[in-house]
Amino acid sequence: MNNYQKNILNDNIFYIEKLYQKFLIDPNSIDKNWIKIFQLFKKQNKVLNKNNLSKNNNYYKNLLLIEKINKLLNNFRIFGHYYANINPLFLNQKKINNNLKLKYYKISQEDSQKKITLNNVFQNQKIIDIYKFFQKTYCQYIGIEYEYLPKNEKLWIKNNIEIIKDNLNIQEKKIFLEELIATEVFEQNIGKKFPGAKRFSLEGCDVLIPLIKEIIRYSSKSNDKLTEIIFSMAHRGRLNFLVNIMGKKIQNIINEFSNISFEKKDKNDDVKYHLGYSSIIKINKKKIKLELAFNPSHLEIINCVTMGMVRFKNDSSIMNNQYNTILPINIHGDAAISGQGIVQEILNLSKTRGYNINGVIHIIINNQIGFTTSNINDMRSSYYCTDIAKMIQCPVFHVNSDKIEDVIFITRIAINYRNIFHKDVFIDLVSYRRYGHNEIDDPYITQPLMYNLIKNHLTVQNLYFNKLLSKNIINNEEKDYLYKKYQNLFNEGNFFIKTSILPSKKSTKIIYKNFKTDKLKKLLLQISTFPKKFNIHPRVKKIYLDRISMSKGEKKVDWGAAENLAYANILTQGVSCRLSGEDIKRGTFSHRHIVIYDQEKDFSYTPLKNLSKSQGSFHIYNSVLSEESVLGFEYGYSVNNSNIIIWEAQFGDFANGAQIIIDQFISSGEKKWGYKSSLIVFLPHGYEGQGPEHSSSRIERYLQLCAENNIKICIPSNASQIYNLLCQQAFSYKKKPLIVISPKSLLRHPLACSLIKDFNTSFQLIIDExxxxxxxxxxxxxxxxxxxxxxxxxxxxxxxxxxxxxxxxxxxxxxxxxxxxxxxxxxxxxxxxxxxxxxxxxxxxxxxxxxxxxxxxxxxxxxxxxxxxxxxxxxxxxxxxxxxxxxxxxxxxxxxxx
The missing domain is CATH 3.40.50.11610 (Multifunctional 2-oxoglutarate metabolism enzyme, C-terminal domain)
Structure with missing residues (x-):
């Protein structure tokens, strides 16, 4: 044994002894190669020390070498993203850390030429080749964060990342270039035609368009059940998105810039970069509906709304025995995703049973700048803008947006991950913004150094064309043809892509049957009955027994019974109901008790789910401790459907935390975007001496928002009124949001109870003396x-x-x-x-x-x-x-x- 070999053993004897101790405690906790060695030692009753290690020196040396390589490669998986060239403006600026170098592990140049077998992928390969592969995989143009995931997910990503990436064919590469050119032609022509107008250009992150197109293409192949993709996004690149993804006509965009009046059928009353669009695209022999949600300037707030839209469609699909038919995609800005608290709220919602939508693909247009701020110390306290994703153990793929083939590779992995694990996944498109926040701004005022770099930086179109040209995949004539093709389409005001307009649905009026008193009594009895041998809480039992008395006419009907009876009536007539809010199952004031709990077994019972086989579906969820995201979710769930959707604030005052949803969606969504909603908002209100946050639902604020018959605000004062109000809302042909200023102390007030015969009337707008x-x-x-x-x-x-x-x-x-x-x-x-x-x-x-x-x-x-x-x-x-x-x-x- 030479001195070098002795040193290897001396340096690692303590490590080997530690492995041996782990083996004695749990053999499966170490590498299988070491298990064989230690089993042999144990069988021969030998003591592990330097002497007996020396006997099989070469074998042990190889094992030590493999162990070192494994540790090195694992560090690439953990730390590689910190050293990846993900920033297109600062390539090759990061020096790789020592713990990602061979010499740090005392692997000599001679060792690096040895061939080893690590696993099924790396068999009999040189160490230096394996090293370079991992360096390229984890430290080139993609930075991957996934080591904090559950073991099965981590293994899946590792197996899908550590593969040869160049699997794109020539035709695909040409398609990506064409899509980049179409993106550029639109932006440059709109910029020339309307200089100085706000358009929130996509230039600098042009790769977003081929990325989204790839999601549509790849998803249509990988998910046979896919029928619809719902997008939410901010301003950046929205007009380009409308043209190149949604299929909006160029002339319509030009008309909006030119302030040409719309046709009567187009009633959207918002700026052009807030507008949504719906269309149908034919791809891979199937039709997929595309929907881009309308949204206000509170950028991230739209995400909880689209989550609600998706959940409604998912619930409807499940009723028709279909699953995983909707793909939600949220497109964020880097400053917004780390700066706006609603992002934390929607991530917290993402896996809860009332709000789970089987995973969202999050894409960040990472300009590395907010409005005028780019210094990381002014933007956030985390290293990445996506660090919040770690709170729900989601993988994050950071990728250089100038490297389109890497973007496509990551996109396919993200889609597969979402489809398999039904979890959120994040793609951080590290890019830049070629102009100011909007085209009026001069970014040099605040970011002169950054914009000097951008000024001299080649566009992704030129970079990718040069790459394909060098490989003889495309030539200048073909490139010129593509530019002329889209230039002509723009000049003609034509479509850049072919989609079809989604046909408008005709609203069907539901006929309301006002049940006679005997029928209502039977319904009340049915929802006040619990199963035999059900260990009900004594206080809840009394409430249910009282309701049975009410059903017999022996007592007047109180508020809780009247409310539940309204749901029973609505459900019996085929209309579905969804209720959510903090503690809504029981009710903050313990009056509702829609769900009852066995006191000895882990079992609950919901009478409203057991009315009849033909009844509407009934969902009720205790929400997370959030007003903004939950109310936004329920608003999204309610858009353009005929169900009863109710959100209840724990106290009416707490709706203050959801003011953005109230101001920018509930009160104005129909006026701005044509969103029809019959969402019901319960706001407990009343002065009982409980203080500033438990008294007022701020009626004045809702009244200030009233105009053009946009919402209804009602303050029902007795049981029959709340019953009739809910039934009226369920069967009203004209859908409007309903704000119910609901009581607290009146829930059990004797004078607020009603005779069951009074339920056969209608909601009284005014009650006379x-x-x-x-x-x-x-x-x-x-x-x-x-x-x-x-x-x-x-x-x-x-x-x-x-x-x-x-x-x-x-x-x-x-x-x-x-x-x-x-x-x-x-x-x-x-x-x-x-x-x-x-x-x-x-x-x-x-x-x-x-x-x-x-x-x-x-x-x-x-x-x-x-x-x-x-x-x-x-x-x-x-x-x-x-x-x-x-x-x-x-x-x-x-x-x-x-």
Whole structure:
């Protein structure tokens, strides 16, 4: 044995001894080659030491060498992405770390020429060749993060990454070049035709277009069941996407830039780079629907909406015994994906049972710059913009966007991974932005060094053409032909690709059958019955037994029973229902109990799922602790379908966390994009002394958003009203979002209960005075109000036996029932003293809205009784609340009108 060989053994004896100790504890925890050796030692009852290691020196040396190589290669898998040339602007700037070099492992040049067998892929190959292969795989133009994945997923990716990548044929390469040229021709011509106009150019990340086209091509082959792809994306490259992916006509884009008025059928009322599109593409002998969602400038918010759209389609497909038919693709910006909290929320939703959509392909257009900010210390606290993906153990593929063949290779792997594991996957297209954030900006103002590099950087079209030219795959004449082809199509205002317009669906009106009392009683009994030998909680059992009494007419129906009865009615008539929200199964205030739980077994029972074989499907999910993403998801689920979809805030105040969804989708989605939604939003509201975050649902904000009959805002005050309101929403032909200001203390209030015979009516927009014995001639004033305060006033009036004040409830605030109100007040024509009473402060609630209607529509003055103006919705001290409430009630009956 020479000195070098001795040194190898001396350097590694402790390592071998450590392996041996691991073998003694768990033989399967080490490499199988070492298992054979240690088994031999054990069989011969030998002690592991330097002497007996020396006897089979060459064999052990080879094993040590293999062990070192395995460790080196594993480090490539873990750390290689840090040293990959993924940035097209700074190639070859990173020096590879020592732990990825042969000499770090004391592998000599002589050793590097030895042939070894590592596995089925690397058999009898030189160490240096294996090393170079791994260096090329993990440190060239692709950076891969996957070592944190579960073992089976990690192994799958390893097996699919560590292969020879050049499997593209000549025809495919020509197609990719043509797609890059079409992308460039569009951008350059729009830029010339409308200089200075905002277009959010794709130039610098042109590879997005062939990437998406490859997703469509490859997915149509790899997934036989695929019927639809739904995209969500921000502004960058959107116009190019519309032309080259969705098949929008060039002339239509030009008209939008030229401000030429649209045809009457085109009612979209938003800027051109927010608009969506739907089309059908024929590919590989099948038709695939493509849908690009409309979205606002809150870039990432669209992702939760499209997730809801996908889930609805998935649920519908499952009902028809079809699975995995929809492919969702989210296209992000690098600054947005790391900067906007909604991304964390949607990832947290991604594998939960109420919101799982079998995996999303995320693509990041990584410009390395936000608006004007490119310094990493100003943009985020993580190394990569995609680091948030690790929270749900998703693979991330960083790829140099100038290297189109690497992009295609990664894209195919991402599609296969998503289809096999039904999980999200991220493709980080590291690129640049050739111009400013928009074409008006001068990026040199803030990024002079970066834009000097970009100015001198060849486009991906030129880079790829030069590569194909060098391999004699294409020549200059063929390239010129492609440029002329798309130039002519642009000049003609024609289509760049062939798609067909999606035919519009005709809405079918569902006929509502208003069940007779006997039928309603049977339904209520059915949903109030639980299985035999079911160990129900005593408190829940009492609620269910009370509901059985209600079904027999022995008790009035309370709110929870009425609500559940409405769902039973709707489901029985074939309409499906989906409910979600924090604790919605039980109800925040323990009133609903749609799902009941066995107290001894892991078993739950949902009566509403067991009505009949022909009933609509019923889904109810306790949501994650999020308002924004969940409400956006439910809005997306509700778009353009006839189901009942309900989201309930735990307290109405919590909807503040979803204000973007309310402002930019629920209230304006129809006006801007033609999105029809019948989403119902339950907002628990009422002043019971629980403080600023548990009192007000901010009615004033919703009223401010009302215009053009865009939404409905209702405050039902009793059980029959909520029942009829829900049924009315289910069977209304005109779909509008419904905001229900729902109660808390009224859920069990005796006066808010209803006789079951009252359920055979309809939702009353206004409820007139209920005391028929009041003498109209003696009335001094009319009090208008909504919700809970009505019962406070009623109880006080009864206690003092007052007969000169009438109470009128306005149950629908918008659209305001002006005709109904005129009809009611015509009975009280001689009364001039009108008052509006509310619990909310004067600058909140419905007061300003009501005052405007009375003054401008009814020509009546109306006075205010309620809390004074406040910057906070309510006090947090119960005794102050009680004092304020008493003062309001007292003022109603003792207001000095002089």
């Amino acid at each position: 209920i005391d028929k014995k009041i003498n109209i001639k003696k009335i001094k004033r009319i009090i208008f109000c909504t919700g809970k305060i009505y019962y406070d006033l009623l109880e006080y009036r009864n206690s003092i036996k007052n007969k000169n004040i009438i109470l009128i409830r306005i149950e629908q605030l918008y659209p305001f029932p002006i005709k109904n109100l005129k009809k009611i007040i015509s009975k009280y024509i001689q009364i001039k003293n009108y008052f509006w009473c509310q619990e909310e402060p004067m600058n909140q609630g419905a007061w300003m809205y009501i005052q405007d209607y009375f003054k401008n529509k009814l020509n009546h003055n109306i006075n205010y009784i309620g809390r004074k103006k406040s910057s906070s919705p309510s006090t947090g001290y119960f005794y102050i609340h009680k004092h304020q409430q008493k003062k309001i009630i007292y003022s109603v009956f003792n207001f000095n009108t002089e």
